[in-house]
Amino acid sequence: MALAVGMRVLTRALLRPWARGLRAAPGRTGPAAGGGDGVRCFRSPRVLVEPDPAAGVAVVKMRNPPVNSLSLEFLTELLISLEKLENDKTFHGIIITSDCPGIFSAGLDLTEMCGRDPEHYAEYWKAVQEMWLRFYLSNLVVIAAINGISPAGGCLLSLTCDYRVLANNPKYAIGLNETLLGIVAPFWFKDTLVNTIGHRSAERALQLGLLFPPAEALRVGVVDQVVPEDQVQSTARSVMAQWLDIPDHARQLTKILMRKPTADRLLTERDADIENFVRFICKDSIQKSLHAYLEKLKQKKG
Numbered sequence: 001m002a003l004a005v006g007m008r009v010l011t012r013a014l015l016r017p018w019a020r021g022l023r024a025a026p027g028r029t030g031p032a033a034g035g036g037d038g039v040r041c042f043r044s045p046r047v048l049v050e051p052d053p054a055a056g057v058a059v060v061k062m063r064n065p066p067v068n069s070l071s072l073e074f075l076t077e078l079l080i081s082l083e084k085l086e087n088d089k090t091f092h093g094i095i096i097t098s099d100c101p102g103i104f105s106a107g108l109d110l111t112e113m114c115g116r117d118p119e120h121y122a123e124y125w126k127a128v129q130e131m132w133l134r135f136y137l138s139n140l141v142v143i144a145a146i147n148g149i150s151p152a153g154g155c156l157l158s159l160t161c162d163y164r165v166l167a168n169n170p171k172y173a174i175g176l177n178e179t180l181l182g183i184v185a186p187f188w189f190k191d192t193l194v195n196t197i198g199h200r201s202a203e204r205a206l207q208l209g210l211l212f213p214p215a216e217a218l219r220v221g222v223v224d225q226v227v228p229e230d231q232v233q234s235t236a237r238s239v240m241a242q243w244l245d246i247p248d249h250a251r252q253l254t255k256i257l258m259r260k261p262t263a264d265r266l267l268t269e270r271d272a273d274i275e276n277f278v279r280f281i282c283k284d285s286i287q288k289s290l291h292a293y294l295e296k297l298k299q300k301k302g
C-alpha cells in the first residue's frame with residue numbers, strides 16, 4: 001500500500017514537469033474538453049474515435065481523405081482527440097489507424113510547406129512539433145495499426161507509438177524517405193528512428209530515403225509485427241491487452257525514462273528548430289523541388 005502511494009507521488013512528480021512544459025508550449029491546441037462520460041464518444045471531421053470503455057481502449061481512426069496528409073487542421077484535430085482521451089480516466093490505451101483504404105498517412109501535407117508565407121510555415125512546424133511531443137510522451141499506451149503506406153511524417157507518427165503492427169501487403173511501405181524529396185529529416189525525426197532501429201540502420205535508411213516493404217520493415221525493426229491485413233486490428237487489440245496488464249505508473253515512468261532525453265532536446269531547441277525549418281523551406285531551390293514533386297504526384301493520374 002505504502003509502496004503504491006509512494007509510486008503515485010513519484011509518478012506525479014516526474015510527469016508534472018512534462019505536462020507543464022507542454023502546456024506552456026506555443027501551438028497548444030486548446031483546453032481539454034472535460035473528462036468523464038461526455039468525452040467517451042466523439043468525432044471531429046477528420047478523426048473518428050471509437051471508444052471501448054470496458055477495455056479502457058479507444059480506436060482513433062484518421063479520416064482525412066484522400067491520403068491522410070497531416071495538414072494543420074488535421075494535426076489540430078488529432079491533438080485535441082488525444083488530449084480528450086488522456087484527460088478521461090476511462091482510457092489507458094489508444095490504437096491509431098487509418099480510415100483511408102491503403103494509406104496510413106502520406107506524411108506532412110506538402111501544400112502546407114509550399115507557396116505559403118513564413119508565418120504559416122512557422123505555425124505549421126509548431127503543430128508538427130506538438131504532434132510529435134504529445135504522441136511521443138503520451139501517458140497512454142499508443143499502438144499503431146498500420147493499414148496502409150506510411151512515408152515520412154506518416155512513419156514519424158508511427159514511430160511515436162509504443163508498438164507498431166503493419167499489414168502484410170506488398171503495396172505498403174514505411175520509412176523516412178525525406179531525402180528522396182530533396183529535404184532533410186530534422187534531428188528529432190532522426191533521433192526517433194535511431195531509438196527504434198539503431199544508429200547504423202537509421203543512417204542507411206535516412207541517407208537513402210528507404211521505404212521498407214513489410215518483411216524488410218520487420219527485419220530492420222521499424223515495425224514490431226507484420227500480420228495479414230485482416231488481422232491488424234485484432235492483433236493491435238491483443239498487444240494492447242498485454243501492455244495494459246503492466247501497472248500503469250511503472251510503465252509510464254519507464255516510458256518517460258526512455259524518451260525524456262530525446263524529447264528534451266526538442267523542448268530546449270524548439271524555437272531554433274522552427275527558425276531552421278522556416279529558413280530551409282523558404283529557399284527557392286526547396287520550394288521549386290517541393291512544387292515539382294507535388295506536380296509529379298498530380299500528373300501521375302493524367
Ligand SMILES: CC/C=C\CCC/C=C/C(=O)SCCNC(=O)CCNC(=O)[C@H](O)C(C)(C)COP(=O)(O)OP(=O)(O)OC[C@H]1O[C@@H](n2cnc3c(N)ncnc32)[C@H](O)[C@@H]1OP(=O)(O)O
Pocket residue numbers: 066067069103105106107108109110111149151152153154178181183184185186276277280281294297298300301
Ligand atoms: C529543416 C527540416 C525541413 C524539412 C523537413 C520536412 C519533413 C517532411 C516530412 C514529410 O512527411 S513530407 C511528405 C512526404 N510524403 C510523400 O512523399 C508521399 C507523397 N504521396 C504519395 O507518394 C502518394 O500520394 C501515396 C501516399 C503513395 C498515395 O498514392 P495514390 O496513388 O493513392 O494517391 P495520389 O498520389 O494520386 O494522391 C492523391 C492526392 O493526394 C495528394 N497528396 C499525396 N500526398 C500528399 C502530401 N503528402 N501532401 C499533400 N498532398 C498530397 C496528391 O497530390 C493528390 O492530389 P490531387 O487529387 O489534387 O491530384
